[in-house]
Amino acid sequence: MLETDKLTKKFKDTVAVNNVSLELKKGESVGLLGPNGAGKSTAIAMISTLLKPSSGDVRLHGKSVLKEPGDMRRVLGVVPQKIALYEELSAYENLKFFGRLYGLSGNKLEQRIDYVLDLVGLADRKKELVKHYSGGMQRRVNLAAAMMHEPEVLIMDEPTVGIDPQSRNHLLETIRRLNHEEGMTVLYTSHYMEEVEKLCDRVYIMDHGKVIAEGTKEELKAILSDQETVWIEFDQSYPELFKKLSEIEGVQHTDAEERSLKLIIPKGMRLLASLFHEAERHGAQVTNVHVQTPTLEDVFLRLTGRTLRD
């Protein structure tokens, strides 16, 4: 129902979004995964008619929305990356205003407010001022505000950044329910691959303004079907050893953390012998070794040589 066609946005010296073509089918839950600065927010701003593309098109039901943004604005609910609320007002007052923007009034408005407050689990605290809420609760109101007008498509721009685990789970669960039980079409943006893995049927992976891979989760992981991820933990940090290990012939990608190292290697490669050998030489103690099935994070690492966190 919604698609972008070679969407491109150039700022003065950067191409923030470069020939991005996305498609959302009705009832689908689509993830847009990419590290900070990949161009996700810019793409969303163009889809939601905030920003004019340098080139390319955005279509709703096959009709371009660039000249006539009205239709798009009515069916779209956008949860911005930043919390965009009147913090000196209560949650109830905020929702009332955003409902009115879409022409709701009277009983209908009140019912809808009750419904979305219930949805995000804030019904009993609706009279409190937004500025007195925790970050997680503000994020939930941020979502509720985008739900006031019963949007057909919900676009979320990193809705879980900087919130406590409990609010995060609540939010993810809410989104999953909206998608599964109410058939709402969802475009979910994040740089946390676990969230996208959990929520989304299909995933677009963006980096440096471009879509570098797309498909269902299974399709994407098949990119790594001839590879394995080995995760090794040591008793402490050994930068030199880590360097040595990443230089072992056959190792394709590495991602080092404080005391652990992740290696992507071809399936069937006999790594462990050389691992323990090198560890002994550096006087290092291996505390844990784990051979994983690949995650989307690994896919990204494989495709770009970097992690999503970078």
Added chain:
Amino acid sequence: MKAVFLLQWRRFYRQPLLVLAMFGLTVIFVSVSAAGGQDEPAIVPVYTESMEQEQALDWVERLNSEQQFTFEWMPEPEARSYVAEGDVPQAVELMETDYRLLVGREDPARLALDSLLRRVYSEELRLEDAAQEVPDIRELMDSALSDPALEISAGSLQGNGDGDELQLLFGMTLFFVIYTIMFSLVRIVDEKRTGTWNRMIMSPVRKWQMYFGHLGFSFLIGFSQIALIFLLFWYAFGFELGDRFWLLIVIAACYTFAIVALGLLIISLISKPQQLSAVIPIVATGMAMVGGAFWPIELVTNEILLAAAKALPITYGLEALTSVAVYGNGLQSVMMPLAMLLGFGGICMAIAIRLLEWRSAS
């Protein structure tokens, strides 16, 4: 548009402090300064070396009839010691055709004292001259004054005390309301920063509706502030606002419109909230100083400042209000300042809308 407009009242209800502060400051400034102005006039010792005591007392009576200072005749040594001890800043020595000031220390009232003495002396001397030719000129004058063919009610600059008070009231009201209006417009900039502006753009509400919701609120809050202050001083403080209150309200509306438009122009030029909170006070105080809100514009002689004043809405607002309330003029005589206010507002608004649209398009 209605939703945006109503929201601003909701926000005002939640955070009324700034507007109330501006309202309160106006009331405090005007009532305190007006009360201060009613102090007993300062005492000025008067002595003479060359005149008869009787003649000197006539002079003192004549001077005291101006009611600006309390002149008190005393022997010279006494007057000198008052000045020497610093009890009074100055004393006056009266002479036949001239006077002299005995100065002890600096005093801001000296200018006024000097000009009062000069005026009274030159009047008296002219009358004396005339009396050489028409011996009963004084009687003629008195009878003419008690039955004037043409009464001039407009006081001079220091004229009647009411004029002073009204100048103060109008000046302070028009000055403080600039803050109320402009800071309420800063909300537009704030919304752009927090992202609620984008949320509105993503809704079916049109951009002009968003602007007009905000402008409508700013206009109404500013206008209400002026109107309420006028009513308060009229009823509670007994200020004589003339018999055309409705016309004052019309002037207030035109002035508010001009300031709202100017505010919009400013936020279209400056988009950072911190910069705005520096620029707005500068604009407000600058305009008020040059435009005559702090002291009567008649006191200003600098050509450049006078020319600058002609470009400021506050000048025309004050001119119109004074003309109606102090001099009792009607709509006809304030057409020009009202047209200037509306024209000024229209031009600012047009430029601002151009700039805002241009910026959001890029």
